[in-house]
Every structure is written in C-alpha cells, then in structure tokens.
Amino acid sequence: MSPYLIPADRDRLGRSDRPLTVVADGVSVPGVHGQTLATVLLAAGRDQWRTARDGGRRGVFCGIGVCFDCVATVNGVPDVRLCRRPARDGDTIISQSRAERSER
Numbered sequence: 001m002s003p004y005l006i007p008a009d010r011d012r013l014g015r016s017d018r019p020l021t022v023v024a025d026g027v028s029v030p031g032v033h034g035q036t037l038a039t040v041l042l043a044a045g046r047d048q049w050r051t052a053r054d055g056g057r058r059g060v061f062c063g064i065g066v067c068f069d070c071v072a073t074v075n076g077v078p079d080v081r082l083c084r085r086p087a088r089d090g091d092t093i094i095s096q097s098r099a100e101r102s103e104r
Contacts, residue, residue, distance in 0.1 A: 020089035024049070031087050038063070038070050038082040041093070049082070051097040072096050 018033040022040055031040035038060045041049060048057040049072050061069035065084040073094040074080040082093070 020087055022087055022089075022091040022093060024093040025095055033087070033089075035087050036083055037072075037074065037080075037085045037087050037091065037093060040087045041082065049093065049095040051095070053098045 020031050020033055022029050022031060022037065024041060024044075024046065029040055029044045029046075031043065035043070041047075042060065046059070048059040050058040050069065052058055058069040060083055061067045063070075063083050065081050068079075068081060070082045071079045072082055073096055074082070074085060075092055078096065
C-alpha cells in the first residue's frame, strides 16, 4: 500500500480517478474509488485509528486482513478491518478504543 496518492496526470497506468469523500472522526477525508478505507486514511496522513487495551495506538500492520490492528467502526458497524474494506463515498469512520479505564 502506498501512503500517498499518485496524481492521475502522473500515473503510468492512465487511470481516471473517481473521487469520493469519507468522514473520519468528524473530519472529511478525500479519496478515490478503488482504495481501501485504510489507504484513504494513510493518504490523508492518518496512521492510527484504534487504541489497544494497553493504550497503544494502532493502524495498519499487516495490510491483508490477518492481524485486526486496523479495525474501526464504519457506518455504525464495529470491528471493520479498514485494510480490507473498499471505500465508498459517504462512509463514516469512528476510531475505536479498547483501552482499560482507570479505576477512580
């Protein structure tokens, strides 16, 4: 996966991009059809969108849907692997947290 977008006018494959927009944690993020949700976020400079139980920040690790580090809530459905999910115009992504809450 590439962490950036190649402008269509410099793409050797001659593709014609169809833009889309997703909303990640309340922020509009541009992408193109054919990208996964993970690559849309990576291209926008976001490399983490989940917090593990120990407080560690997580994003894409394996990139092929094996490790589950890249899960987030998409359109109200929790635990969606963003590296496997094709981006669709209007998708809403919410970061997830499994961090332990401190006892007070």
